[in-house]
Amino acid sequence: MDRVIEQKKWNSKRLMTIGGVVTIVALVAGSIFFTSGKSKLNVEVERITINEVKRAPFQEFIPVNGIVMPITTIYLDAVEGGRVEKLFVEDGTDMKAGQPILKLSNTDLELSLANEETTVFNVLTQMQISHDNARQNTISKLNQTAEVESTLKEAERVYNLDKGLYEKKAIGLQEYQKAVNDYQYALRRRKLTAQIMSQDTVSTRQSDQQSKESYQHMKSTLELMRKKVGDLTVRAPVDGQLTSLDAEVGQNKTKGQRLGQIDVLSGYKVRVDIDEHYITRVFNGLMGDFMLGDKTYKLKIKKVFTQVTNGRFQVDMQFIGNMPKDIRRGQSLQIRLALSDETQALLVPKGGFYQQTGGNWIFKLSEDGKTAYRTDIQLGRQNPDYYEVMQGLKPGDRVVTSGYENYGDMQELVLKK
Template identity: 70%
Template sequence: MDRVIQKKTWGTKRLLTISGITAAVLFGGWMIISTASSKSKLNVDTERITISEIKKGPFQEFIPVNGVVMPYTTIYLDAVEGGRVEEKYEEDGANLKKGDPIIKLANTDLELNLANQETAVYAAQTQMQISHNSAQQNTITKLNQMAEVDNAYKEAERVYILDKKLLDQKAIGLQEFKAAENAYNYQVRRKKLTTQILKQDTALIRQEDLQAREQYAHMKSTLELMRKKVADLTVRAPIDGQLTSMDAEVGQNKNKGEHLGQIDAQSGFKVRVDIEEHYLSRIFTGLMGDFSFAGKTYKLVIKKVFTSIEKTGRFQVDMQFVGEVPKGIRKGQTLQIRLALSDETTATLVPKGGFYQQTGGNWIFKVADDGKTAYKVDIQIGRQNPDYYEVLQGLKPGDKVVTSSYENYTDIQELVLKKP
């Protein structure tokens, strides 16, 4: 017989279990959502951040550098010859004319060498004069001998010609003619030999005289060099200018090549600038810079680049004033210069701020139109100068962004801006 099976209903215990599980799942989801929401948003007091506006305007890439004012021309004074400071004619800061004596050094060895060289030159001059006189006497003797030989030759020639005619006329015998012929031939050979000796002697005398003169000229040149060395013991101003950095006192010993001071020409100033080696490839002659002095702006241009890198990781350039030179500027004065690395262009600009350290210029917090929140946007930064970054992509003029530090915002997606 069939039996009716009754349908089971939900028990109270089972309902409570299902309800508990559902509540736990819902609570966990709410916690996850709540936690994610708390991590993606952050309340920020607007007085604790910097909000800047994106603008479009003139942009020029430049770097701030320091330059020191220097004389346009400086000539260093070094000891050409070593010695003891015997006399000091001028003090540091004196204005000098070219050739004015500054100090005098004493060098006994050098002065003694000069005296010995002078004696040697005078002795060589005397010996050369004696040799010249002797050569002249020898030449005169040789010329006298030549005159006698020539006379004997002519006489032998006359007798030979006459005897030949007499022989043809059978007025004399063959024996007498042969004697005249032999005498003539002898005189011919004698004249030829004497002439050759005279030529050789003359050439030898000329060669000896030339060598003596060259040797004498060399000794005189050496003497002049010695005299110049002794004259260099008196250090003189090479140009008109001001004596500076003088380092010499009476009684001091100065070695050859030792620095004594310098002369600064009064023809104008230049500016010596230190630059970080990072910029070496972008620095060249012709780059412009400007600085402010006494409320006015003045321009400078690079005239020389020293490419050697110092131990400090910097290199130097010399800049020249363009146009007017500031009145009252002084040697040794430090100028703060804006050195331009590019021409001026129009660009979209964001003011510099601490945000760049955390973002690397890849993103920024952009303020919403209602001004209540700021959210992340991707951007692309180009060139920069000490005041602005050039914005290539992601922002437009009129946008407002947070430019202060993002040190505590790296995991935040949105800032909720609260006014105090």
């Protein structure tokens, strides 16, 4: 008798087929689930830096380096060239105004001075001779004038006498006419003599004036020459310390060559180098400060040098209030130069996050502190310590400020302790 063979409903082949389909479906579902959600990354808290966003006083400033310099420096240049004949002092000596520093010798200049002195003395002698001759000439003309006056008086006396005698018919016409002629001649001669004396006086005065002017000019030239020879002895122009003396006995110095400098030690200033990026924001009156020991000292810009060299420009800053007692020329100072007034602002500490985000977003922690998610922000001003937050964060928010190099395009960080 035939027996009906019952087929198995769940054979191994069917089970394997169903298992494969389920696996494929699970993989597709998992892929869809994970790609449609946020990408996450586990991060250990000890490996990152977390800071709190806070509202606090903010001032935009830049760190700059300054060098302490004397408040006034006077450079010593060779007014005249020559050979160094003698050094009176050494470098670093405290000088008084007018005190000699070194002496140069210049034979040509000294010879020119001797020739100029000889010329001036010759001119002076010639002027004296000319003056004596003019005086003798004047005396001679005065004698002539006196003689003419005497002759006129005598001719006038004879004329008056003969006129009376002629009117009385005591003398003839011929004798009377001679007296008239003599008197008129004497009058003309006196007038001519007066004109000559007047012209002589004017001529003598002009000659004396010209001689004096010529002598004064030559005397001025002589004084200038003497000054040039005197400049061969280099002297301190003011009280101060002699520094950077560059001269040795026997060394030749050309005209205008730098010999050294005098530093006026009545006070100090600070010469500061600044990146040219800030040249439009730096002006007279900006304040800065620095720490020396346990005290803070203030500085103010008093002069801006707008010339840019190797991407940097310089400013001079003066001390405001007390100046450090132990400060020395050439000392370096680390200065905070303020570019704005102090205001209240929302601040986030600086960190490596900025290099990857450009300040456009940041990882902000959730309230429970277990995760940090990407948040868009906008930053404004900055100083070496903080960024100013314009929007995207509020006081009390906690953010990850360390570098994001290893996070790629992650949207969320899972913080593991």
